[in-house]
Amino acid sequence: MIPGIGVLTQNTLWCFSQMKGAIETGVTEADIISTVEFNHTGELLATGDKGGRVVIFQREQESKNQVHRRGEYNVYSTFQSHEPEFDYLKSLEIEEKINKIRWLPQQNAAYFLLSTNDKTVKLWKVSERDKRPEGYNLKDEEGRLRDPATITTLRVPVLRPMDLMVEATPRRVFANAHTYHINSISVNSDYETYMSADDLRINLWNFEITNQSFNIVDIKPANMEELTEVITAAEFHPHHCNTFVYSSSKGTIRLCDMRASALCDRHTKFFEEPEDPSNRSFFSEIISSISDVKFSHSGRYIMTRDYLTVKVWDLNMENRPIETYQVHDYLRSKLCSLYENDCIFDKFECVWNGSDSVIMTGSYNNFFRMFDRNTKRDVTLEASRENSKPRAILKPRKVCVGGKRRKDEISVDSLDFSKKILHTAWHPSENIIAVAATNNLYIFQDKVN
Amino acid sequence: MLSKGLKRKREEEEEEKEALAVDAWWLDPSHPAVAQAPPAVASSSLFDLSVLKLHHSLRQSEPDLRHLVLVVNTLRRIQASMVPTASLPPVPSVPAAPGMADNLLASSDAALSASMASLLEDLSHIEGLSQAPQPLADEGPPGRPTGGAPPGLGALDLLGPATGCLLDDGLEGLFEDIDTSMYDSELWAPASEGLKPGPEDGPVKEQAPELDEAELDYLMDVLVGTQALERPPGPGR
Numbered sequence: 001m002i003p004g005i006g007v008l009t010q011n012t013l014w015c016f017s018q019m020k021g022a023i024e025t026g027v028t029e030a031d032i033i034s035t036v037e038f039n040h041t042g043e044l045l046a047t048g049d050k051g052g053r054v055v056i057f058q059r060e061q062e063s064k065n066q067v068h069r070r071g072e073y074n075v076y077s078t079f080q081s082h083e084p085e086f087d088y089l090k091s092l093e094i095e096e097k098i099n100k101i102r103w104l105p106q107q108n109a110a111y112f113l114l115s116t117n118d119k120t121v122k123l124w125k126v127s128e129r130d131k132r133p134e135g136y137n138l139k140d141e142e143g144r145l146r147d148p149a150t151i152t153t154l155r156v157p158v159l160r161p162m163d164l165m166v167e168a169t170p171r172r173v174f175a176n177a178h179t180y181h182i183n184s185i186s187v188n189s190d191y192e193t194y195m196s197a198d199d200l201r202i203n204l205w206n207f208e209i210t211n212q213s214f215n216i217v218d219i220k221p222a223n224m225e226e227l228t229e230v231i232t233a234a235e236f237h238p239h240h241c242n243t244f245v246y247s248s249s250k251g252t253i254r255l256c257d258m259r260a261s262a263l264c265d266r267h268t269k270f271f272e273e274p275e276d277p278s279n280r281s282f283f284s285e286i287i288s289s290i291s292d293v294k295f296s297h298s299g300r301y302i303m304t305r306d307y308l309t310v311k312v313w314d315l316n317m318e319n320r321p322i323e324t325y326q327v328h329d330y331l332r333s334k335l336c337s338l339y340e341n342d343c344i345f346d347k348f349e350c351v352w353n354g355s356d357s358v359i360m361t362g363s364y365n366n367f368f369r370m371f372d373r374n375t376k377r378d379v380t381l382e383a384s385r386e387n388s389k390p391r392a393i394l395k396p397r398k399v400c401v402g403g404k405r406r407k408d409e410i411s412v413d414s415l416d417f418s419k420k421i422l423h424t425a426w427h428p429s430e431n432i433i434a435v436a437a438t439n440n441l442y443i444f445q446d447k448v449n
Numbered sequence: 450m451l452s453k454g455l456k457r458k459r460e461e462e463e464e465e466k467e468a469l470a471v472d473a474w475w476l477d478p479s480h481p482a483v484a485q486a487p488p489a490v491a492s493s494s495l496f497d498l499s500v501l502k503l504h505h506s507l508r509q510s511e512p513d514l515r516h517l518v519l520v521v522n523t524l525r526r527i528q529a530s531m532v533p534t535a536s537l538p539p540v541p542s543v544p545a546a547p548g549m550a551d552n553l554l555a556s557s558d559a560a561l562s563a564s565m566a567s568l569l570e571d572l573s574h575i576e577g578l579s580q581a582p583q584p585l586a587d588e589g590p591p592g593r594p595t596g597g598a599p600p601g602l603g604a605l606d607l608l609g610p611a612t613g614c615l616l617d618d619g620l621e622g623l624f625e626d627i628d629t630s631m632y633d634s635e636l637w638a639p640a641s642e643g644l645k646p647g648p649e650d651g652p653v654k655e656q657a658p659e660l661d662e663a664e665l666d667y668l669m670d671v672l673v674g675t676q677a678l679e680r681p682p683g684p685g686r
Binding site for chain 2: 090091092093180181199200227228229230232249282283285286289336339340342345
């Protein structure tokens with residue numbers, strides 16, 4: 001790893017690397033990307049879409065001839081993870097949209113990932129087959145059984161090379177444990193368990209057991225009329241397998257310790273920032289609703305995303321975040337319109353870079369933002385086809401709030417609110433990012449000097 | 450893109466929503482937000498919009514719980530701002546009407562639908578009680594005809610003239626033929642709450658296949674407030 005990689009400095013320039021997905025103007029709903037995730041080494045990049053499909057890209061080996069060009073990501077495997085279902089008992093359609101993908105750390109030659117829709121989590125095994133056994137005794141080459149009476153000699157089957165085939169097989173299906181819509185899954189650091197969270201409950205699973213899960217958080221009130229808050233995201237601590245956090249629609253984060261009790265309804269820590277009275281409005285609660293929560297790689301911090309800001313919290317300080325970054329504060333005066341067109345309910349995700357020094361999140365108009373925690377510098381970039389020439393350097397974008405608009409700036413009223421970057425991912429150790437813009441996946445890398 | 454806020458007179462008759470513990474910071478002229486910002490009292494259009502969103506959300510076969518909870522909480526804030534917190538007789542809580550919930554709301558969670566139904570009834574009951582005439586909206590969300598009904602009957606208003614701000618095309622189609630001339634503001638006075646929702650029966654029947662005509666009648670009656678506590682549930686509910 002080159003020193004300086006993973007740090008957003010004055011000298012970091014982001015370049016277009018690749019764009020995946022169709023280029024036609026009409027977008028099929030099913031092709032809209034709903035989740036993006038690198039695996040633990042960054043070798044694989046998975047996307048899930050509204051049609052229930054998972055596409056995995058693999059980074060090609062860097063060739064000696066092209067030292068200055070980092071490996072590109074090519075399609076490795078595509079499979080249908082979830083199908084649309086019909087719940088006959090409740091007369092409901094269950095969407096096949098993939099809400100989240102989480103990779104398991106690699107323990108053998110095969111890759112494992114969890115993918116989930118609103119109701120069912122599945123464990124997929126993705127493995128390569130590049131050899132085929134030939135020379136069976138009881139079967140002929142087409143696989144038909146041979147009459148044992150015709151067999152006069154025995155031979156040992158041999159493995160012969162074949163064209164590489166990547167197979168995805170569902171190894172486990174974890175179903176029927178969620179009444180409400182699953183919004184998060186998180187693999188535990190023990191690699192034996194994981195959790196799934198819906199609007200009101202969080203369940204703990206063992207990978208080996210599909211017919212049973214433990215309920216560890218339940219915020220459903222006895223009387224549903226008293227319901228005022230839902231769970232919006234949850235994640236395990238990266239190192240402490242007994243610790244997890246979950247966020248709520250009221251802008252709070254609770255940290256729970258599973259050693260304290262079986263049902264973690266009582267939190268160990270409670271993170272909430274007091275409301276700023278000067279910013280109070282009828283939409284205060286909606287914009288405080290946390291759409292994503294992520295532990296830093298170090299496990300010392302958590303990052304939360306609400307509608308207008310990204311916040312970094314120190315686990316040791318509950319009463320306020322240590323850092324707050326404005327993503328698109330110019331929208332604060334437009335909240336009424338954004339409420340009207342439902343954009344105010346959009347759920348943006350946020351990610352850390354490998355060294356926890358830079359954080360990234362998406363915005364509208366296909367803009368996404370990066371904040372360097374050390375230098376306090378930030379940059380706004382755009383995922384657009386116009387900037388899609390190979391190794392083209394991305395130019396920082398700026399939104400003009402009022403007054404005279406400069407040549408390269410875009411005014412708030414010209415922003416396209418249908419082009420939203422909700423899902424992004426950052427390579428675990430390098431400056432490579434994947435940005436989902438509706439049905440296209442953009443991969444950007446920093447310029448190698 | 451932005452709908453303008455409305456200036457309204459303080460209501461003279463007041464009722465207090467039971468168990469709403471929202472402090473009335475917007476009424477405190479010394480509060481920095483109130484002093485600096487435009488009047489923070491919600492316009493009726495914002496209230497109507499929120500009720501619309503609530504309806505729309507509840508109409509989904511499986512409501513998005515987060516969206517629902519956020520809209521309901523926002524609606525409570527808006528409603529609390531429309532009803533000043535002077536000392537008022539508490540509104541008796543309206544028991545959930547299970548029949549209405551079953552018929553109207555296809556939510557997978559019966560308890561949720563019952564609770565939301567009771568919330569809707571609460572809201573409609575408050576609307577019915579808040580009878581003081583209000584000045585007309587100068588301008589509502591785009592597409593809304595001017596001269597809409599006063600906010601005191603905002604809930605009925607939402608079922609009245611078609612509005613461009615409706616989120617759901619289906620809803621728009623539902624109401625576009627409704628003759629709303631009888632709901633012009635001149636006609637609405639505290640005494641005339643006995644108006645029947647008759648004109649809306651016909652077109653609504655044709656365009657709302659997902660609701661029984663009788664159920665829609667009942668919903669409208671409840672929202673108008675004329676029948677909320679008087680009419681027993683119909684047969685079979």
